[in-house]
Amino acid sequence: MTSTTRTSERHNDALRRANGAMADRLFKGAAYGSGLLILGLLAAVAVFLLMRAWPAVAGPRSATQEVIASFTGGRFDSFVHYVGPLLFGSVLVAALALAIAFFVSIGIAIFISQYAPRRLAAGLNTVVDLLAAIPSVVYGLWGALVLVPATYPFWDWTAQHLGWIPLFAGPAANPPRTVATVALVLAVMILPIITSMTRDVFMQAPWLHQEAALALGATKWETIKLAVLPFGRSGIISASMLGLGRALGETMAVLMILSPGFGYSFNLLEASKDQTIAANIAAQYAEANNLGVSVLIATGLVLFAITFGVNYAARRLTRKATL
Amino acid sequence: MTTIDHGALLDTQHMIPDIDAFKTSRSTAKARARKDQIMRVLFTATFVVATIPLVSLLWTTVANGAKRLNVGFLTHNMTGVIGGNPTVVGGYGGVLHAIIGTLEITLGAMAISIPIGVMCAVYLIEYAKDGRLAKTIRLLVDVMSGIPSIVAGLFALSLFAIVCGPGTFNGVEGSVALALLMLPTVCKSSEEMLRIVPNELREASLALGVTKQRTITKVVLRTALPGIVSGSILAVARVIGETAPLLMTAGYIVSTNVNLFSGQMTTLPVYVYQEYSKLTANCPPNAGASCVTTIPMERAWSAALVLIVIVLVLNLIGRLVAKICSVSTER
Amino acid sequence: MGQQIDVNHLNIYYGDFLAVEDVNINIAANKVTAFIGPSGCGKSTVLCTLDRMHEITPGAHCTGEVLLEGRDLYAKDVDPVAVRRDIGMVFQRPNPFPTMSIRENVLAGVRLNNRKITKSDADDLVEWALRGANLWNEVKDRLGHPGVGLSGGQQQRLCIARAVAVHPTVLLMDEPCSALDPISTLAVEDLIEELKQDYTIVIVTHNMQQAARIADYTAFFNLKAVGQPGHLEYFADTATMFNNPQNEEAERYVSGHFG
Numbered sequence: 001m002t003s004t005t006r007t008s009e010r011h012n013d014a015l016r017r018a019n020g021a022m023a024d025r026l027f028k029g030a031a032y033g034s035g036l037l038i039l040g041l042l043a044a045v046a047v048f049l050l051m052r053a054w055p056a057v058a059g060p061r062s063a064t065q066e067v068i069a070s071f072t073g074g075r076f077d078s079f080v081h082y083v084g085p086l087l088f089g090s091v092l093v094a095a096l097a098l099a100i101a102f103f104v105s106i107g108i109a110i111f112i113s114q115y116a117p118r119r120l121a122a123g124l125n126t127v128v129d130l131l132a133a134i135p136s137v138v139y140g141l142w143g144a145l146v147l148v149p150a151t152y153p154f155w156d157w158t159a160q161h162l163g164w165i166p167l168f169a170g171p172a173a174n175p176p177r178t179v180a181t182v183a184l185v186l187a188v189m190i191l192p193i194i195t196s197m198t199r200d201v202f203m204q205a206p207w208l209h210q211e212a213a214l215a216l217g218a219t220k221w222e223t224i225k226l227a228v229l230p231f232g233r234s235g236i237i238s239a240s241m242l243g244l245g246r247a248l249g250e251t252m253a254v255l256m257i258l259s260p261g262f263g264y265s266f267n268l269l270e271a272s273k274d275q276t277i278a279a280n281i282a283a284q285y286a287e288a289n290n291l292g293v294s295v296l297i298a299t300g301l302v303l304f305a306i307t308f309g310v311n312y313a314a315r316r317l318t319r320k321a322t323l
Numbered sequence: 324m325t326t327i328d329h330g331a332l333l334d335t336q337h338m339i340p341d342i343d344a345f346k347t348s349r350s351t352a353k354a355r356a357r358k359d360q361i362m363r364v365l366f367t368a369t370f371v372v373a374t375i376p377l378v379s380l381l382w383t384t385v386a387n388g389a390k391r392l393n394v395g396f397l398t399h400n401m402t403g404v405i406g407g408n409p410t411v412v413g414g415y416g417g418v419l420h421a422i423i424g425t426l427e428i429t430l431g432a433m434a435i436s437i438p439i440g441v442m443c444a445v446y447l448i449e450y451a452k453d454g455r456l457a458k459t460i461r462l463l464v465d466v467m468s469g470i471p472s473i474v475a476g477l478f479a480l481s482l483f484a485i486v487c488g489p490g491t492f493n494g495v496e497g498s499v500a501l502a503l504l505m506l507p508t509v510c511k512s513s514e515e516m517l518r519i520v521p522n523e524l525r526e527a528s529l530a531l532g533v534t535k536q537r538t539i540t541k542v543v544l545r546t547a548l549p550g551i552v553s554g555s556i557l558a559v560a561r562v563i564g565e566t567a568p569l570l571m572t573a574g575y576i577v578s579t580n581v582n583l584f585s586g587q588m589t590t591l592p593v594y595v596y597q598e599y600s601k602l603t604a605n606c607p608p609n610a611g612a613s614c615v616t617t618i619p620m621e622r623a624w625s626a627a628l629v630l631i632v633i634v635l636v637l638n639l640i641g642r643l644v645a646k647i648c649s650v651s652t653e654r
Numbered sequence: 655m656g657q658q659i660d661v662n663h664l665n666i667y668y669g670d671f672l673a674v675e676d677v678n679i680n681i682a683a684n685k686v687t688a689f690i691g692p693s694g695c696g697k698s699t700v701l702c703t704l705d706r707m708h709e710i711t712p713g714a715h716c717t718g719e720v721l722l723e724g725r726d727l728y729a730k731d732v733d734p735v736a737v738r739r740d741i742g743m744v745f746q747r748p749n750p751f752p753t754m755s756i757r758e759n760v761l762a763g764v765r766l767n768n769r770k771i772t773k774s775d776a777d778d779l780v781e782w783a784l785r786g787a788n789l790w791n792e793v794k795d796r797l798g799h800p801g802v803g804l805s806g807g808q809q810q811r812l813c814i815a816r817a818v819a820v821h822p823t824v825l826l827m828d829e830p831c832s833a834l835d836p837i838s839t840l841a842v843e844d845l846i847e848e849l850k851q852d853y854t855i856v857i858v859t860h861n862m863q864q865a866a867r868i869a870d871y872t873a874f875f876n877l878k879a880v881g882q883p884g885h886l887e888y889f890a891d892t893a894t895m896f897n898n899p900q901n902e903e904a905e906r907y908v909s910g911h912f913g
Contacts, residue, residue, distance in 0.1 A: 020534040020536065020537060020735070020767070020768065021534070021733060021735075023534065023536050023537075024534045024535055024536040026536075027535075027536035027539070027540070028450060028535070028536070030442055031442050031443070031445045031446035031449070031450055032446055032450065033442075034438075034439045034440075034442035034443040034445075034446055035442075035443050035446035035447065035451065035456070035457075035460050037439060037443070038439070038443050038460055038463060038464060038467070038506070038510065039456075039459065039460055039463060041467065041503070041506070042463055042466065042467055044478075045470070045474070045475075045478045045503070048478055048481040048482050048485065049474075049477055049478060049481055051481060051485060052477075052480070052481035052484055052485065053481075103369070104369045104372055104373060107365060107366050107368075107369030107370070108366075108369050108370050108373055110366050111366040111367060111369060111370050112370075114366075115363060115366055115367070116370075124370060127373070127374055127377060128373075129638070130377060130635070130638075131373070131376075131377050133560060133561075133634050133635065133638050134377075134380065134564070134631065134634070135563075135564020135565070135566070135592055135630055135631070135634060136472075136564065136565075136566065136567075137564065137566040137592040137595050137596055137627070137630075138380070138384065138564070138595070138627045138630065138631060139380070140596070140599075141384075141595060141599055141623060141624070141627050142376075142379070142380045142383060142384070144599070145383075145620070146379060146380075146383050188373075188376045191373060195373075219355050219356065219358070219359035220359055220362075220363065221358060221359040221362040221363070222355070222359070224362075242469060245469040245471075246469070246471075248471065249469075249470070249471020249472065249473060249474065250471070251471070251472065251473045251566070251567035252566045252567055252592075252596065255567075255596075256596070256599060278471060278473045278567070281473055281477070281567075281571075282473060282567050282570055282571070285570070285571050290489055290490075293480075293484075293489070296477075297477050297480075297481060300473065300474055300477040303471060303473070303474060304470070304471070304474045307469055307470065307471050307474070308466060308469075308470075310469070311465070311466045311468075311469030312462075312466050314469075315462055315465040315466055316462075318465075452712060521749070523745060523747060523749035524749060524751060524752070525710070526707065526710070526743075526745060526749070527745065527749045527750075527751070527813070527816075528751075528762070528766060529707065529710060529735075529738060530705065530707055530738055530742065530743035530745075530817070531738065531739070531742070531762060531763035531766065531767075531816065531817065531820055532735055532736065532737075532738040532739025532740075532763065532767065532820060533735070533738075533762075533763070533766040533767055534735050534767075535735075537766050537767070537768065538766070541765075541766050542751060542753075542766070545753050546751070546752060546753055548753075
């Protein structure tokens with residue numbers, strides 16, 4: 001084998017010989033198609049939900065009223081009256097969960113990124129990842145069988161001593177299958193999301209500013225307040241919104257813990273007052289007839305629209321922050 | 324505050340500043356140090372607070388789950404289980420059908436989402452780079468990762484209701500729902516992995532007269548493979564515990580169904596939920612000690628333990644793959 | 655055998671920006687031609703247009719002719735992939751494929767193009783290419799080891815072997831020694847001397863001593879000011895370029911007054 005024979009052989013090859021050009025084009029087409037598919041998928045989700053929900057929206061009103069009345073034990077018969085309390089419940093539970101998780105998450109994120117020695121920080125990251133990895137049905141099981149009985153004394157105490165605050169008006173339900181307990185479980189579930197994102201932001205806080213603050217004689221806490229927190233503000237906000245989105249859509253933990261009701265109630269410690277959209281779908285789905293499924297999917301569409309909005313806003317914020 | 328008074332003096336009388344007046348007094352220094360200490364304790368406390376639920380959850384699951392977790396539990400399904408009585412073959416039923424269902428449905432979801440997700444990442448990194456379409460796709464992938472799992476379930480349900488008629492329950496339907504949930508994770512992690520493949524490798528391959536397609540499949544994807552595999556495993560670990568979308572798409576049966584395309588299929592998380600909703604089992608008055616009224620909860624805990632073990636093992640494998648097989652691209 | 659390249663009225667653009675203006679140069683077969691000049695004058699850009707590698711940068715395009723033995727590389731029916739098989743390229747930083755062994759790296763050009771090759775042919779090709787790159791004796795006992803495990807100079811020679819293994823007629827080298835230590839540089843320079851028996855070699859270098867040592871012809875690229883397009887200022891055989899250049903800018907440059 002010498003180079004000259006090869007070279008002369010190749011001289012006959014025209015430069016235009018398109019070896020693999022077809023495969024090239026097919027591959028590019030497949031990649032492009034996958035990109036477009038993702039683009040179309042969200043629209044498809046909305047379209048299919050709408051198609052399936054259509055009978056409940058546009059069908060005979062009396063049939064829909066009947067279905068809704070059967071879902072609510074005759075309390076409501078219009079879709080708006082049906083979805084209103086559910087939406088209220090979803091937002092209430094998610095907002096409470098966020099309120100609880102927010103400070104804890106940021107505290108952990110600061111602890112991991114600023115205080116913990118490197119070894120320990122790695123361990124803590126694992127703990128956070130583990131929390132994120134546990135399936136929601138297990139959280140539900142744990143919440144219903146362990147947390148519910150365990151937290152009753154605390155809720156009872158709260159109702160007795162802080163009952164003058166309308167939120168904590170007693171008597172506390174026993175077992176406390178209440179919004180307060182659910183919010184606690186959801187807070188644990190969204191904790192890892194907010195923590196890992198804010199931690200990443202804090203890690204990126206420019207060290208130069210922190211050094212400058214320390215050199216001026218600032219304490220560690222003052223340095224964090226001065227050079228870390230302001231830097232991470234938009235990151236904190238968008239992480240919280242992602243956590244909120246997750247909490248809004250969480251089904252199993254709510255379904256397994258909360259004792260549902262169809263009202264607009266701020267009484268966090270009382271049972272059978274509120275219900276969320278997601279848990280309601282899962283709860284009613286098995287017994288619903290064809291039109292009933294349409295009604296449930298219509299409520300799902302409302303949930304989709306809200307979580308889409310929250311997530312979209314969160315991502316736009318992150319994009320802006322990173323640009 | 325002495326410093327402010329001094330500043331006023333300085334302004335009006337144009338005196339040389341008395342530096343000593345700016346010195347922090349001993350009491351403020353103490354207050355600052357105290358505040359620093361308090362914050363340090365607070366931050367440490369938040370971490371302790373976060374570990375309490377994790378430890379409690381893991382501990383109760385292991386403690387309660389170990390009671391009924393044995394070979395029989397893993398090798399039997401729920402046929403022949405009546406009330407709290409032991410079955411004819413012995414034992415109190417098991418999760419074999421749920422494990423099979425979980426495996427098949429998850430594999431189905433992988434078969435759908437991994438090719439699309441990886442190809443989408445290829446499009447973003449290798450073809451589109453930073454065009455407007457690419458930016459839109461990236462944003463939508465991000466937004467998609469926040470879709471509630473129940474909405475993904477409703478989507479699969481609506482899709483199959485429209486295509487196959489309402490009331491369809493089968494494994495593939497569940498796979499579609501899970502694939503929708505996996506897709507953004509797979510796409511994003513693959514994109515990250517393709518992004519860190521050095522450009523020099525693409526140049527080297529193209530300069531050898533290799534077509535773009537072969538450069539991507541044989542050099543770029545090959546180099547990024549461990550990362551893509553690990554990302555996909557982590558994505559699987561995330562969806563394998565999903566319950567709500569499977570409840571309404573794959574359904575629930577007591578016997579083993581290996582056909583992904585027809586009939587209801589039980590998965591582990593759904594099994595946990597179904598057993599939990601039974602609360603207690605009936606025992607006839609004349610039943611002996613072998614009839615256990617609390618058996619559904621015990622089965623729920625054991626299945627939850629199996630599920631957690633699977634999820635954690637998948638997580639571990641994913642991380643190990645990333646660590647061990649990662650291709651060193653440094654020189 | 656090497657082939658000659660003739661460049662006529664070559665203008666290179668990045669988007670709307672004219673990066674290099676009106677290059678005319680004849681690169682002789684089986685000779686070493688060096689491109690020198692200050693940073694940013696477009697010498698690497700010109701090198702990349704010779705095998706159409708610049709096209710992988712979005713927005714990069716060019717006008718004019720590049721003729722390989724009379725055939726225009728930019729004619730409508732020419733596939734850039736085929737061009738790159740005829741004209742090999744070696745880069746500034748050695749870039750062996752990290753997932754492949756030394757042997758697989760040498761065979762990469764053949765294998766990645768899906769060409770069938772028998773084991774004995776492959777063995778012959780690997781030995782021939784590695785001998786050609788003066789690397790055979792150093793690696794023949796560890797062909798199965800990863801290519802990234804070699805030293806920088808060995809990696810660069812591996813990359814040359816990889817380029818040679820697809821049997822190009824021209825080898826383009828973009829500052830192949832700038833990331834190497836002096837000993838490795840010497841080994842690569844010796845190799846270039848030998849390679850010109852079989853290939854036409856074009857080398858971009860920052861190092862004027864290197865150009866003086868190895869090149870038969872030297873092209874001096876320059877730019878009037880930052881932001882202005884680069885251009886070919888002066889082209890001569892190497893002896894003239896470094897001893898008696900007939901161009902004021904070139905003389906100032908080779909005598910070290912700027913750049």
